[in-house]
Amino acid sequence: MSARRTLVLAILLPGLALADAVASLVASLASDGSPKVRAQAAISLASYPEDPATAPALVAAIADASPIVRGAVARSLGQVKAAGAFVALATAARDRDAFVAKWAGWGARQVAAWSGSVSIGLRGLAARGGPRQDELTKASQEGVLERLLAEARFDVGSSVDFSDEVAGADVARAGGASVHLELEGEVASVGGDELAATATVSMRAVSASGFVVWTVKGSGSGTGKPPPPPGPDDDEYTIRAPGVDARPLAVADAGRAAGSALLDAMEAEKRSAAR
Amino acid sequence: MAARGYKRTRIWINAGFQLKWTLMISGVAAAILVILGILYASALAEQRRILGAAQLGQPASAVADPTADEFDRDLAARAEEEDRAPVLVLAGVAAALVAVLAYLGVLLTFRAAGPVFAVSRMLRSMSAGDFKSLRKLRERDEFRFLEDDLYALRDALRREAEVDRDRLARAAEALRSAGAPEVAADLEVAAKAKAERFGI
Numbered sequence: 421m422s423a424r425r426t427l428v429l430a431i432l433l434p435g436l437a438l439a440d441a442v443a444s445l446v447a448s449l450a451s452d453g454s455p456k457v458r459a460q461a462a463i464s465l466a467s468y469p470e471d472p473a474t475a476p477a478l479v480a481a482i483a484d485a486s487p488i489v490r491g492a493v494a495r496s497l498g499q500v501k502a503a504g505a506f507v508a509l510a511t512a513a514r515d516r517d518a519f520v521a522k523w524a525g526w527g528a529r530q531v532a533a534w535s536g537s538v539s540i541g542l543r544g545l546a547a548r549g550g551p552r553q554d555e556l557t558k559a560s561q562e563g564v565l566e567r568l569l570a571e572a573r574f575d576v577g578s579s580v581d582f583s584d585e586v587a588g589a590d591v592a593r594a595g596g597a598s599v600h601l602e603l604e605g606e607v608a609s610v611g612g613d614e615l616a617a618t619a620t621v622s623m624r625a626v627s628a629s630g631f632v633v634w635t636v637k638g639s640g641s642g643t644g645k646p647p648p649p650p651g652p653d654d655d656e657y658t659i660r661a662p663g664v665d666a667r668p669l670a671v672a673d674a675g676r677a678a679g680s681a682l683l684d685a686m687e688a689e690k691r692s693a694a695r
Numbered sequence: 696m697a698a699r700g701y702k703r704t705r706i707w708i709n710a711g712f713q714l715k716w717t718l719m720i721s722g723v724a725a726a727i728l729v730i731l732g733i734l735y736a737s738a739l740a741e742q743r744r745i746l747g748a749a750q751l752g753q754p755a756s757a758v759a760d761p762t763a764d765e766f767d768r769d770l771a772a773r774a775e776e777e778d779r780a781p782v783l784v785l786a787g788v789a790a791a792l793v794a795v796l797a798y799l800g801v802l803l804t805f806r807a808a809g810p811v812f813a814v815s816r817m818l819r820s821m822s823a824g825d826f827k828s829l830r831k832l833r834e835r836d837e838f839r840f841l842e843d844d845l846y847a848l849r850d851a852l853r854r855e856a857e858v859d860r861d862r863l864a865r866a867a868e869a870l871r872s873a874g875a876p877e878v879a880a881d882l883e884v885a886a887k888a889k890a891e892r893f894g895i
Contacts, residue, residue: 456742456774463746488746488774495766519773523766693760 442468446477449493455486462489466496475502482508482524487517494520498527498693501534503598510627529633532625533689535599539575540568543602545623545675552667559668560607560621563640563675571683601625601633607674608637610667615644617666621674625682636681640673642666706801709808717800724796728789735785739778743771803837810836814845826852827894856893860886 445468448461462481468474478500481493494512497505509531512524532538545564546557568574605623612618618641625634644666654660707713810832820828826849832842863886871879 455777456746459770459774460746486777488770488777491770491773499760517773519769522769526762693762 442471442473446473449477449481449489455484455489458484458486458489459492462492462496466499469500469502475500475505478502479505479508482512487515487520490515490517490520491523494524494527496527498523498530501531503531503535503537506531506535506599507628510631510633511629513627513631514629525631525633528627528631529689530693532599532601532633533686536573537575537599538573539600540565540625541576541600541602543604543626545603545605545621546607548606555668556607556610556619556671559671560619560675560678563621563672563677564603564623564679565675566672567676567679568682600628602628605678607671610671612641612666612670613644614663614665614667615646617642617644617670619667619670619674621671621678623678623682634682634685636678636685638674638677638679638681640670640675640677642669642671642673644669706805708805708812712808713801713804716804717797720800721793721797725789725793728792732782732785732789736782739782743774743778746770746774806833806835807837809833810838810841814838814841817845821849821852824892826892853893853895856889857895860890860895863889 442465445461445465449458449465452458452461458481462478465474465478475497478493478497479502482490482497482505484490484493490512494509497509506528509524509528513521513528515521515524542561542565545561546553565576569576602625603623604626605621608620608622610617610619618639620637620639622635622637624632625636626632645664647663648661650658650660813830813832813836817829820826829845829849832839863882867879867882867886870876870882
């Protein structure tokens with residue numbers, strides 16, 4: 421055997437062995453009769469995150485009949501961080517089995533935290549009751565979107581239809597993002613008056629299947645301006661500048677804080693799995 | 696005269712014998728099942744330990760995952776929960792098997808002790824001169840050859856008794872002809888009694 425051929429084989433063989441290992445694990449995961457073997461295959465597949473067969477095999481196995489397999493698959497999908505697995509993980513996070521639900525939730529958070537493209541929608545982030553409900557609702561949504569859309573990986577989903585009103589928002593609709601989060605919540609409190617106000621917004625990032633991926637809270641404050649006093653030359657035809665109400669400003673600030681809290685939660689999730 | 700059948704109503708015919716063998720059968724079965732159960736449970740526990748060591752064979756990056764230990768614990772606990780059902784089913788099957796074996800032990804020893812008891816009683820009756828109280832053993836009894844042997848013994852004794860009766864009758868006839876009717880009458884009574892005893 422020539423030296424050249426030996427070298428070629430030496431380079432190729434580990435790759436072939438790897439492909440064999442992954443194929444064997446995928447086959448075991450799909451069809452072995454023992455749940456423990458399937459679970460072990462799922463766990464071992466996490467060692468091959470780059471292999472193109474890994475993520476589809478794991479996603480297919482998340483519907484396995486055995487809870488220990490589903491849990492192991494969920495954990496491996498979280499380790500592999502396959503963006504395409506978010507929907508499957510978020511669905512599995514509502515599994516009746518606590519073990520599966522826990523690790524599918526962990527996996528879904530991992531995938532969402534590491535995803536380079538996250539589309540967001542607003543299912544409902546509203547101020548409940550009060551005389552200025554619509555204004556405060558809009559302020560909280562604007563605050564959240566302003567903060568999130570400042571990050572390149574966030575896009576607005578099709579449920580958001582007022583991106584033109586958001587300062588600095590990237591108006592491109594989310595297309596093909598594997599991770600979609602609906603933001604819902606409420607303006608929890610608004611205090612103060614027109615000149616000085618504080619507000620709190622609580623927000624949940626929810627998957628399409630209804631799994632609450634993160635729950636965050638943000639507090640903010642705002643300072644308003646009273647309308648200018650009438651001048652000596654004013655008469656009934658004079659148009660005077662209106663004052664600025666502190667309350668929508670405080671709510672928008674709280675929305676921004678909630679957005680920041682969501683980003684912090686995602687960063688914390690990333691750190692939690694990487695020592 | 697045909698021997699009549701009978702129904703045994705007592706389960707414990709020879710309690711010592713029956714209990715000894717019943718306990719031996721079910722005890723040995725229980726011991727074997729317990730050993731097999733321990734081996735099975737150990738195998739399951741070993742599987743769980745292997746499965747729980749999720750980081751084994753994984754690259755360093757995966758081993759460094761701080762959630763690995765928590766996942767291993769959760770997985771082992773869930774797998775243990777999963778293993779509980781087959782272990783309980785097997786324990787139930789083992790208990791049922793021991794119960795069935797105990798029942799079979801009682802039944803078989805009953806069918807073995809019953810005929811021995813019956814034959815013993817029949818021998819006592821025969822030794823007391825009663826050849827008519829012979830009973831048939833039950834269809835499902837063991838050791839039914841004892842019954843055949845016993846009947847063969849009875850028939851042989853009957854044939855001998857017939858020969859004796861005929862001899863006594865002839866002797867009585869001869870004595871009567873010889874002028875000793877009282878002695879002849881005694882012999883006739885003896886012959887008749889013998890015939891009655893043996894049912895001939």
